[in-house]
Amino acid sequence: MSLMKLIPSAIAILAASTVVASARDQLQIAGSSTVLPYATIVAEAFGENSGFKTPVVEGGGSGAGRKKLCEGVGEGTIDIANSSSRIKQSDLDACAANGAKDVMEVRIGYDGVVFATDINGPDFVLTPADLFGALAAEVAKDGAVVANTAKTWADVNAALPAQDILAFIPGTKHGTREVFDINVLEAGCKNSGAYDAFLAASTGADDDAKKKEAVGKCMAVRTDGVSVDIDGDYTETLSRIAANTNAMGVFGLSFYENNTDKLKVASMNGVVPSVETIAKGDYPVSRPLFFYVKKAHIGVIPGLKEYIQFFVSDEMAGPGGKLADYGLVPDPELAATQAAVEAETPMAPLN
Numbered sequence: 001m002s003l004m005k006l007i008p009s010a011i012a013i014l015a016a017s018t019v020v021a022s023a024r025d026q027l028q029i030a031g032s033s034t035v036l037p038y039a040t041i042v043a044e045a046f047g048e049n050s051g052f053k054t055p056v057v058e059g060g061g062s063g064a065g066r067k068k069l070c071e072g073v074g075e076g077t078i079d080i081a082n083s084s085s086r087i088k089q090s091d092l093d094a095c096a097a098n099g100a101k102d103v104m105e106v107r108i109g110y111d112g113v114v115f116a117t118d119i120n121g122p123d124f125v126l127t128p129a130d131l132f133g134a135l136a137a138e139v140a141k142d143g144a145v146v147a148n149t150a151k152t153w154a155d156v157n158a159a160l161p162a163q164d165i166l167a168f169i170p171g172t173k174h175g176t177r178e179v180f181d182i183n184v185l186e187a188g189c190k191n192s193g194a195y196d197a198f199l200a201a202s203t204g205a206d207d208d209a210k211k212k213e214a215v216g217k218c219m220a221v222r223t224d225g226v227s228v229d230i231d232g233d234y235t236e237t238l239s240r241i242a243a244n245t246n247a248m249g250v251f252g253l254s255f256y257e258n259n260t261d262k263l264k265v266a267s268m269n270g271v272v273p274s275v276e277t278i279a280k281g282d283y284p285v286s287r288p289l290f291f292y293v294k295k296a297h298i299g300v301i302p303g304l305k306e307y308i309q310f311f312v313s314d315e316m317a318g319p320g321g322k323l324a325d326y327g328l329v330p331d332p333e334l335a336a337t338q339a340a341v342e343a344e345t346p347m348a349p350l351n
Contacts, residue, residue: 024075025302027055031065031082032175033233034111034252038323039082045322046224050310052303057082059233062175068293070095073296079304081292084111084175084252095294102295102346106308107337108317110329111178112273118245118262122161124266128284130157131190132163133225137220140197148222166247169221171189171231172186179287180250181219187284189218197336226262238262253278254327258316268328278329288331295346310343 029039039057047054060068065081071090077100087105095103115126133139133156139148155162170176185276189195204210221227230237230249237249238259250265251275255264265273269284277283291311298305310316312334317323319330331337 006239024180026053027080027301027304027307027339029055029080029082029291030058030060030068030078031080031291032062032084032289033059034062034084034176035108035291036233037254037258037326038108038289038328039291039311041323041326042316044309045316046303046307046310050303050306051241052306053147055303055307061171061173061231063173066091067094069292069294070098070100072098073100073294075301077294079294079297079301080308083290083292084287085178085289086288087292087347087350092347092350100294104293104295104308104341104344105347106291106293106312106341107287107331107333108291108312108328109323109331109334110278110286111289111327112278112283112329113176113183113287114251114253114256114258114273115266115268116241116251117248118241119260119262119264120234121245121264122163122247123264124153124160125270126160126266126268127157127191128184128268129192130160130188131167131184132194132218133157135167135169135221136185136194136218137222138194138198138217140194143193143197143261145194145197145201145217163246165226166228166244167226168228168230168237168247168249170250171229175253175287176250179285183220183285183287186215186218194218194298244248252327253329257327272302275324275327275329286329289328295344298344303347305341305344309338312338312341 036059043055043057062083062085066083068078068086069081072302092103134150136148138145150156152162154162169180195214195218198214199210202210202213204213234251234255241247241249256263271277271283273283278286278328293308315321318334324330
């Protein structure tokens with residue numbers, strides 16, 4: 001990935017701060033594979049132009065990154081967790097229990113979750129109901145709950161290709177999986193009428209328990225080899241599709257846009273995913289992207305606040321910024337994020 005020369009006004013925010021004595025003088029960042037390419041671009045540019053060392057940026061998944069962030073305070077713990085889903089109160093509780101009481105939430109922009117197949121394969125015009133009907137463990141048939149036995153996409157929807165169903169979906173530690181579960185499986189379950197059947201068959205003790213049980217069934221995927229969890233990053237999903245060209249994979253928009261020579265993207269509800277359709281709110285499977293900062297490390301680990309400021313600068317994350325060239329959809333409320341970063345505002349409890 002080639003790096004760009006920074007615009008002078010971006011460099012202006014990188015004034016070196018007084019370095020507090022510390023055994024570690026390099027930022028440590030881990031988490032989301034979706035945020036990883038953006039963070040890598042920023043880290044490399046930051047290291048080349050700021051006078052601070054280039055941060056170490058690793059993947060591992062949103063959940064894993066947040067878990068590492070909350071292991072405690074000190075140079076043996078990471079400074080930032082990248083995440084493609086919002087942090088949970090349970091994460092914040094774990095942070096507080098381990099001494100990391102103040103966590104800053106930084107929203108960097110938006111991304112889309114896309115569904116793509118081999119470049120030479122047929123076109124897919126999908127809806128959430130199609131994906132639910134293909135991948136759910138149980139579906140509704142004539143109002144009754146039955147095991148899903150669909151073999152081809154045409155079995156689910158006659159307008160789809162008569163191609164065997166095989167989907168590589170993000171594993172449960174990935175932030176993308178949460179978006180997939182809610183915006184695709186749960187939405188498709190409700191649109192198809194399966195949720196009503198699940199609710200009617202629920203054995204929960206009260207209405208809330210019945211609804212929770214029904215939603216759980218909506219999100220339960222097949223275990224017969226048709227739906228395969230991928231615990232690695234998107235490169236693993238891409239290699240799986242290269243080895244089995246009939247398969248479908250779930251990716252972030254930016255990853256897809258960097259691999260359009262290998263992948264063909266599906267439309268969703270008649271909308272083709274793109275920076276433009278996500279920015280307009282037309283594409284239905286999109287999500288905000290975040291990173292989370294251990295506030296106790298600001299002023300201790302050199303360059304931490306400067307890195308955060310640089311990441312959310314107009315030149316990097318704003319409209320027409322460098323990250324937009326790589327598929328990031330700018331946040332219309334970026335100015336508020338910049339102000340919160342400047343003030344070092346920690347998160348309030350989520351419940």
